[in-house]
Each structure stands twice: as C-alpha cells, then as structure tokens.
Amino acid sequence: MATTLDIMPFGGVRENGMNMYAVTVDEDIFILDAGLKYPESDLLGVDVVIPDYAYLVEHADNVAGVFLTHGHADAIGALPYLLSDLQVPVFGSELTIELAKLAIHNEPGLKDYDDYHIVKGNSEVRFGNVTVSFFETTHTIPESLGIVIETSVGQVVYTGDFKLDTTALPYYQTDLLRLAEIGQKGVVALLADAAGTAHIGTPDHESVLGDYILENFHLHKSGRIIVAAVASNIQRIQQVVDAAYKVGRKVVISGNDLEKVVRTALRLKKLILPIPENEMFVSLKNLSKLPADETVILETGRMGEPIRHLQRIAHGDDRNIKIQPGDLVFITTTPSTAMEGYVAKTRDMLFRAGATVKQISTDKKSSGHASKDDFQLMLNLLKPQNVIPVQGEYRVLNEAYRAAEQVGYDDDHVFLLAKGDKLRWNGEKFYLGGSIQVTSTMIDGSGVGDIGSIVLNDRRILSEDGVFIAVITIDRKKKKVIAPAKIDSRGFVYVKTSRDLMHEAAELVEQTVSEGVKNTKDFDWGNLKNSVRDALGKFLYEKTRRKPVILPVIMEANQNGRRRRRTSSHQGNKSKTVGTKPAKKQSNKKNPSKNTDKKSGVKAANHKPNKPRRQRKNHKSNKQVKQTADTK
DSSP: OOOOEEEEEEESBSBSSOOEEEEEETTEEEEEOOOOBOOOTTSTTOOEEEEOOHHHHHTGGGEEEEEOSOSSHHHHTTHHHHHHHEEOOEEEOHHHHHHHHHHHTTOGGGTTOOOEEEOOTTOEEEETTEEEEEEEOBOSSTTOEEEEEEOSSOEEEEOOSOBOOTTOOTTSOOOHHHHHHHHHHOEEEEEEEOTBTTSSSOOOOHHHHHHHHHHHHHHOOSSOEEEEOOTTOHHHHHHHHHHHHHTTOEEEEEOHHHHHHHHHHHHTTSSOOSSOHHHHEEOGGGGGGSOGGGEEEEEOOGGGOOHHHHHHHHHTOOSSOOOOTTOEEEEOOOOOGGGHHHHHHHHHHHHHHTOEEEEHHHHSOOOSSOBHHHHHHHHHHHOOSSEEEESBOHHHHHHHHHHHHHTTOOGGGBOOOOTTEEEEEOSSSEEEEEEOOOOEEEEETTEESOOOHHHHHHHHHHHHHOEEEEEEEEETTTTEEEEEEEEEEESSOOGGGOHHHHHHHHHHHHHHHHHHHTOOTTOOHHHHHHHHHHHHHHHHHHHHSOOOEEEEEEEEOOHHHHHHHHHHHHHHHHHHTTOSSOOOOOOSOOOOOSSOOOOTTOOOOOOOOOOOOEEOOOOSSOEEEESOOOOO
C-alpha cells in the first residue's frame, strides 16, 4: 500500500510567530512546534494568541508527539494549552525541554505531566516505518534544532528558526555536514524559515552586535542602563552580561520570566558568567542601593515580551523601576512590522519621562532568521523537490518564493500555504487537497478561546466611543413608568457639560419604555431593551456622530415588599386587642419570606461542565530513541 503524506500548517504562515505544523504519514501525526504570538494593537485586552488546534484534538489517538525546534515563545508558547487537551510525548533539546517545563509549570492540569524526551543533533526516534531525526542550527538561543521526518516517500525537513553565522559560539553552530548528508538522501519537502528573506542586506554577525552593545555601555558614563530584551534570547543576555562586566557594572534582573530563564541557563551552563554569580547579579530589592553608574537593569515583561512593560515603566506604573534623568534605555529587540508603531510610541514616552533611548535595530541589522542568501544556501544544501516557506506574513512568504525562483524552482514546486491547507502527496507530486477551517485562539487572562470577533468589536467601540447607560423603573401591573430615567456615561461625553443631551436622552427612554409597557399581553424584556437601545442609538448618532455601547437597565417595582408591610401592620393592630397589657415589642426573628426578590433582567451564567481531557491511547508504533540516554 502506498504511503500517504500530508502537510498542514496551524500557524506560522501569513502571520508572524505562532509556529505549528502537522505532518501526517499514513495515520501518524507529527506536530512540529507549538508556538504563540503577541497580539497586534487591534486585539484589545488580549494577552497572547495561539493556534486553533481543534483538528489535532479530534485526531488525538493518531498524534505521535510534539517535536520542538527551540525554546522561544513562538515555538513553545502554546504548549501549556495544547498539552492540557492533548497529553502526548514532547521531544526537544535539553534547554528547550527545560524552558518548556517552565512554560507549563503553572498549568493546573499538568502538574504530573512528565512525558519529555531529550534529543540531540545526532538522535533518531523511530515510529514504525517513520524515523524522526534532528540537526543543529544557529539561532539566538542555544541548542536550536531542525527536524527531519524520514518516510518511504522521502524526507520532510523543517528548519525551525535559523540563520547561517560562521562566527557563532558553541551551542549556536549549524551542522553544515549534517545538512549535506540530509540533502544527499533526498528531501521531498522543505518547510523553511522565510522570516528574514524580505530584509535588504545581510544581518550583522552576533559578534558585531556584541561589540555594538559594549560600545554603547562604554559611551554611557553616568546614569543607569536599562536593557529591554526578550526573556528567552539567551545570546543577547550573554552579550549584556559580558558588556556590563567589562565596564564595571552589576546586573539587576527584572521580571519573573527572565529570572527563571537566566537560572535555567546558568544551571545548564548555557549562560557563562565572567565572575561569581553573587558578584555579577544584584537582586531587584537592592536596586536603590546601587550607584547609578554601576547599574544595568535587564528587564522583560509578561510572557517574556519587553516592550509593553517598558510602557508601564514610562508611565510610572512599575513599583520597582522608575525612569530617572540620565537613564539610558537600550532596546535590543527587533520589532515586527505590526509592532513598529507601538515601539515608536514607547520610545517617545520614555523620552518624555526623562530617559535617553537607543534601539539596536536603528544602527544594526539584528535578526535571528535567515536572510535571502541564507535561505537560498539552505535550498542548495538540501536540494528539496518542493519548498514551503513558513514564518512570515504573505508578503514575506512571497519574497521567499521569488528567492526560490532565482535558484531554479518553478510555480509547481513552491507552495504559499494558508492555515488549514492540506498539502497532499499523490505518489508523484504535491497538490492542494482541500482545507479545514483553522482560526486563531485568543487568550485573555485565564480564558482560552472565549474572546471572539464580537467581544473584540465591543472592546474597540468602548475604547473609541465609550458606554452609555440608561436606568429606569416600571410597574407592569399599572403599565407605567414609576421612576424617571437616570442616564450616565463613561468615555462618551463629559456629563457636566452635556446636561441637555442627557436630559433629552432620559425623556426619550421614558417615552420608549412607556409605550412598551402598555402592551403587557405580549410583554418581552428583551424586546423592550432592544427598543430602548435602537432609539438611543439613532438619537445619539444624530447628535454626536458617535456610536457608544448602549446598556439599558430596566427594573420592575417590588410588589411583594408592600404586601409584607401591610400584613405586618394588620397583625400588629390585632395583637393590641387580645390582652389587657400593652404588647411587647416583637423580635424581628421571623423566618425569611419564601418569595425572595429576583434580579430583573439578569440571566444566570451558563456554566458548562468541564469535559474530561482526552487521554492518548497507546500508540500502535513502538518508538525507539537512538543515541539519546536522557529521556526525562
């Protein structure tokens, strides 16, 4: 029987970050990376975005495992959510596995999860007729790996994040000989990092960037240096530590995520200190005791992203770090196109707060991804039959397509996939064999997937036009309004200077509700609220040309309370006629009435019971790990 082979992206194509790809060989599914991405400015209140992996959960019994290329958030950030629904083995290098453990540490349902498998560049893992192997690559974090899935059809290769840097330090070097060997065996498809192919020129070597950081540290003689870095960019952290030591400064680590990553890298000897740890690092609580000209603050934010935390610092919202005159804020990250405006605003805020700001991407070409030349060299080394550019917006993937054309590939052998596309092998070539709906899942606090387009649209309206609230009380039996409408707003108009508008709106609400309560035969709370919402919406748009979120609150008068008071009064009068002595004051310890008041117009929350997590059945293939002693 012929081998079937499908390749399907769940993220990482036509967008930045959120890498996740599935390679299906016959019935076995191999998941390559499980990353997240940080939200763009229009996703108000969203913390992070992860892939929609519902298809993988539906086919849980067929999943062989998750194979990780490196320890950045765009490769491992979605792992806590994925493993909560799909508990399968996880494979990666030692550092990657340790960072993955940090990522899932706080996930309640994964306290006992321990199905980790450490692999190296020469490791092989067998699943029946399929062999998964690896190769070392260069990135901004040690022990990055590419992945090879060897089938009877040929090899499917995923580069992960990579670049080619001949000056790379140990733990960062690409195994070029291994790449040549893979190419000689025949590659049927290559999923190649295309993120840097749209950049003009070649990125600077990391040794050049290290010298640049040191130069700026030397130039800033007085005042503190605040370095913004991605928590998992261990190479950048190493450069900052080395530069701080050479200019006689100590390093203060700000941010729990950053501190955990640094501790892990030190323990695994992937971060090397020039002097003992207690002499190099100073705790955040002792920051105020350090002289300004001896201080380097290494900061990052929630989930390792530093720019948003810099805004909090500029606002004065961080309780530990306040901008002081003479501070140098050094931004060592290269923002994506979607974040450039946000970074520019952050820089302006920092300048206004009194700091000097430098950004490494202004003076140097800093990137952890393959340039166009690197991309083409990878194609020449591996000689794949088919090329699938990944990791970038459509314009970036299109640049990679042009780069592949320049080294001899035609339209039939370069595929610019979208999320959910199924690239299928028919025995001779790949073709697009349909697609499934794959969206993105928004994470807001502890909520997973409960933020959709409607919620985001409401948040956008609230941020732009505010909220308008109308409260009114009715008596349905008497068919009338018994209390005048009260109007309030937030973020819409300033109430004190808009008295006439508020008064007219109140009259409109009273008129609309009065007409609505007269029809008690077919009375409906929802229809009445919609009538108020529609009337107010038209009125406010005519007056202000704005569309706030309108919240009508309609309450019903409490009839039960009056009946209880009348009954109590009648019983009191009766008690005076029974005896000759005045009645004693009765204690108020009666049983509470069974007719408790109900809140009007508020529906009870519809809490769905938690579904039991799907447990992976024993995989039919026996996996064998070769040249890998450490499995946990």
